[in-house]
Amino acid sequence: MSKNKTFIEIAKALGISPSTVSRALNDHPRISNETKQKVKKLALELDFTLNPMASSFRSNKTxxxxxxxxxxxxxxxxxxxxxxxxxxxxxxxxxxxxxxxxxxxxxxxxxxxxxxxxxxxxxxxxxxxxxxxxxxxxxxxxxxxxxxxxxxxxxxxxxxxxxxDDYKGGFEAAEHLIKLGCKSIAHISGPLTCNLYKDRYAGYIDALKKYKIPYRQEMVFFHELSMDNAVESIQKIFKMETKPDGIFTANDTSAIGALMVARELGIEVPKEFKIVGYSNDPRSSIISPGITTIDQHxxxxxxxxxxxxxxxxxxxxxxxxxxxxxxxxxxxxxxxxxxxxx
Structure with missing residues (x-):
């Protein structure tokens, strides 16, 4: 039996239109579950199955x-x-x-x-x-x-x-640390080939400029934001003569890495060293102390x-x-x- 004849037969048996039969077999969201079940049950009894691939070629939609x-x-x-x-x-x-x-x-x-x-x-x-x-x-x-x-x-x-709004996120993260009294703020970011990190970095820079906080190139790192990379960069930062009192990291994995290094070195967070991450990864709320972060929603x-x-x-x-x-x-x-x- 052809598909059209089957559609008509099902439609007549259930008192609905052939187009409704087609939509029901295609699980269209506007067709009730009750109608879908009735159509599919009768189609099964008639040994009819819809060929979605053929249908997509005819409609030019998949x-x-x-x-x-x-x-x-x-x-x-x-x-x-x-x-x-x-x-x-x-x-x-x-x-x-x-x-x-x-x-x-x-x-x-x-x-x-x-x-x-x-x-x-x-x-x-x-x-x-x-x-x-x-x-x-x-x-x-x-x-x-x-x-x-x-x-x-x-x-x-x-x-x-x-x-x-990554620029705003970077600006607010740095501004938050500045308003808490941080004067030496490190930054760990991803590659600047990516718009995310370019914008977050720009926000960080402009916050420093606005509040006349010195920018220290040696405290800024750009690399993939893995835990290993973050730990390595933060260890380098804490070996510097002038230690950071705050850090803004462009993701929460790096922020957690900063917390881990601070613990190992006996540096108190947030008393001696304040941390802001990015993304509001669930891990940032369950670790102790919880990580301040930028929620991307x-x-x-x-x-x-x-x-x-x-x-x-x-x-x-x-x-x-x-x-x-x-x-x-x-x-x-x-x-x-x-x-x-x-």
């Missing part, structure tokens, strides 16, 4: 969206993924999750794979070292909606952008990403015409014991 993240293990990206997936599922879309492992080569391959998979849109947080974005051109040429988030192109690229980022990609997919204009100024999501200074006045 109801899938791809997302590329640097590392799924990062708290921020894991939270964003969960929010995006849940919201897209409610709208009838499946999320294909890809991990670049911070490799530009892998990122390029993933873009090509998602294009070949005929996804309806792509969301991407680039690697630390991506400076050439031409591998995304295949998407923009084919008018496939593209949204960059968190780690985004530093220069203009014809895609929508959702990013946190990944839930808000995830919500904005889902809204943005769906607006682009459903837009009737060309995708380039729909591009607006970057959407800036909020940050919040979350104060804990590592920087409190005793």
């Amino acid at each position: 109801q899938t969206i791809g997302i590329i993240v640097p590392r799924i293990s990062f708290y921020f990206h894991a939270t964003v993924l969960t929010v995006v997936q849940n919201l897209l599922w409610k709208e009838g879309y499946q999320l294909i999750i890809c991990q670049s492992n911070d490799s530009p080569e892998v990122e390029k391959e993933l873009v090509n794979t998602l294009y070949a998979s005929r996804v309806d849109g792509v969301i991407a947080a680039t690697t630390l070292y991506t400076t050439d974005f031409s591998h995304y051109d295949i998407l923009t040429r084919k008018q496939i909606p593209l949204v960059f988030y968190d780690r985004v192109p530093v220069n203009y690229y014809p895609a929508q952008i959702v990013k946190g 990944p839930e808000i980022v995830g919500q904005q990403l889902a809204i943005t990609i769906l607006d682009l997919i459903r837009g009737t204009e060309t995708k380039v015409e729909l591009i607006t100024e970057p959407t800036i999501t909020p940050i919040t200074l979350t104060i804990r014991e590592s920087s409190k006045v005793l």
Whole structure:
């Protein structure tokens, strides 16, 4: 029996339209669970199954969206993924999750794979070292909606952008330490090829300038923000003749590393040394003393990403015409014991 005849037969038997039968078999979110169950039960009795691949070729839509993240293990990206997936599922879309492992080569391959998979849109947080974005051109040429988030192109690229207010986060972190009386503030950041660390570093610099606090190049480090790298840099800082009385690290892993080194050296936190991290990783709240940090609100980022990609997919204009100024999501200074006045 042909698919159309089966749709009509099911529709007549249940007193609904053939289009409702189609939507029910495709798990459309606007069709009630009761109707879906009735349709699927009767379809099973008629030995009918829907071919989603054939359906996607006819409609030119696959109801899938791809997302590329640097590392799924990062708290921020894991939270964003969960929010995006849940919201897209409610709208009838499946999320294909890809991990670049911070490799530009892998990122390029993933873009090509998602294009070949005929996804309806792509969301991407680039690697630390991506400076050439031409591998995304295949998407923009084919008018496939593209949204960059968190780690985004530093220069203009014809895609929508959702990013946190990293400059403000860096400024508020340094300003907080300054207002607590810190005069020698170290900074550990990621590679400046990445917009995140470029903006956080700029905020830190401007806070020092505003309050006329000396900038000390020897107390500033740029590298991947792993625990080992952080510990090595902080050990170097404490061997200097002039010791730091505060530190702003561009992630919470490095902030925890700073706390570990301070403990080993018998330096009291926050009495002698104050610490501010970035991201509000859950570990920053359960360690003792708790780490003051910048909350990036990944839930808000995830919500904005889902809204943005769906607006682009459903837009009737060309995708380039729909591009607006970057959407800036909020940050919040979350104060804990590592920087409190005793």
